[in-house]
Amino acid sequence: MNAFDKAPQPVVTSPENLLAYARTLVPALKDRAVSTSKLGKLPDETISDLNAGGLLSMTTPRKYGGLQVSVSTYLDVIAELGRGDAAVAWSAALINVTTWAAAVLYGEKVADELFGGEQPARVVGVLSPRKAVVKKVEGGYLIEEGLWGFNSGIYHANWDLLGIPIVDAAGNVIDQGAALVRASDVEILGDWDVIALRGTGSSSVSVKNLFVPDERVASMSRAVQGDYQATHLAGEALYRVALVPMLALILTFPALGVASAALEVFLEQLPRRGIQYTWYTKQSEAPLTHLQVGEASAKFDAARAIIEKHARLMDESAESGVYMAFLDRAKVRRDIGFAEKLIWEGVDLLATAAGGSLAATHNPFTKLWQDARVASLHGIVSQTTNFELYGRVVCGLPPNTPLI
The missing domain is CATH 1.10.540.10 (Acyl-CoA dehydrogenase/oxidase, N-terminal domain)
Incomplete structure (x- = not known):
């Protein structure tokens, strides 16, 4: 197929x-x-x-x-x-x-x-361009030149959602937008050469002199506030979920799977290991190992509880028809940073307990460790960025980003 x-x-x-x-x-x-x-x-x-x-x-x-x-x-x-x-x-x-x-x-x-096409809709996207030169023309916008990085899943997509500045006829930026273009109209640059998550194919993409009709350019400032154009779906709860919390929270979902796999693989490998330069011929008998497993599993469970709580609250808010409050949306950003911190710390703790075997490229735990690290580096889940953002808001200062 x-x-x-x-x-x-x-x-x-x-x-x-x-x-x-x-x-x-x-x-x-x-x-x-x-x-x-x-x-x-x-x-x-x-x-x-x-x-x-x-x-x-x-x-x-x-x-x-x-x-x-x-x-x-x-x-x-x-x-x-x-x-x-x-x-x-x-x-x-x-x-x-x-x-x-x-x-x-x-x-x-x-x-x-x-x-409604013959193919199932598979949309991928990048909302923050590295470069986007846009001109307002009759009936839409002309992307004269554009470059976007980390376009995860682009090899499997038929549509691409690309962030662009919305400009007026004079070229002044009046908003930030999202342009929906056909994947066949973008050039895949094939520059995804990384140590982890290689299978995501998160290549950069570029376009030149691409026309996008008005109806396929959306205002991000309106969408962030819940002003969605999809009025035909207004009666469906899923399509009332708050935009940025949804875009951000889902990045923690794969990390939860990595956490579960890391604990499983560590415990599977445990009976075959001792602790070098000690009398422990079975690592599983060492109190240090018990402490490490206890702490790592607690971090994983705590991260999952945090993420599940926000998923549930987002569902409930959407069901109620009331768009999620600003501070609650900021709290999602804060908590996904904390959850990712917990997951990475737990995986790294188990990796440390695995010892020198982690240096082997064929060790399945090595891949999990690398995947967990790279997943935690995405800008939207950065703990320091998200902690600062929430701290600014609760201290009475304006946020340092509109993406809340």
Whole structure:
């Protein structure tokens, strides 16, 4: 099956069945992890597996054949995929969240084009451009030159959501926008050469002299406040979820899967290890090991509790029809930074306990350690950035970003 073939109708629909299906994929994802990393994108077999269970359509509106799951279900499924391979979980998380963003940012005319084609809608995107030279023209905008980095999942997408400045006829920047373009209109630069999450294929992309019609350019300042163009979906809770909390929180979902896998792999390897330069021939008998496992598992459980709480609150806020309050949105940013900190500390603690074997490239724990580190470096989950942001707000100062 080609990566862009029409996906079959998903065979699973309930949250429980989705999670169970994701769990069945874990062994195969583990087996393919090394080859996926070498390939630099998800193999067609993995795309087929994800399609078969609807795992790339979890945020596609039900009216267009999608599963339209809750944020909490989204969390559980992506975290389970992360137990198998962080790159698969990351790609599925990003494809789903950007597809959701495209669903809320644009009106029904665009939605019909996006979701009504022969191929399943797979949207990826980058909201912060490295370079974007834009001109207002009749009927839309001309991106004369643009460059965007870290376009996760672009090899598996048919649409790309790219951040651009919105300018007036005189060239003055009047807002920040999101331009929905066909993936076939962007050039993939193939520059994703990294130590971890290689299978996400998060290459940079560029465009030149690309026209984007007005209806496919959305105002980000309006969207951040919950002023979505998707009035045709206003009655559906998923499409009332707060924008930035949704875009930010989902980046922690793959990390939760890595945390679970790290503890599992550490405990699986434990019976075969001693502690060098001590009398311990079995590491499992050392009190130090018990302390390390206890602390790491506590960090993982705490991180999951924090993330699950916010997923639940986001679902509840959307169900109520009241857009999440500003301070609550800022708190999501704060807490995802803290959760990522806990996950990385826990994985690193277990890696330290694994000793010199971590230097071996074939050690499965080495990949988990690298994936956890790189996942924690994404700007939106940076603990220091998010702590400062929340601290400014509660101290009565204006935030240092509109992305709340």
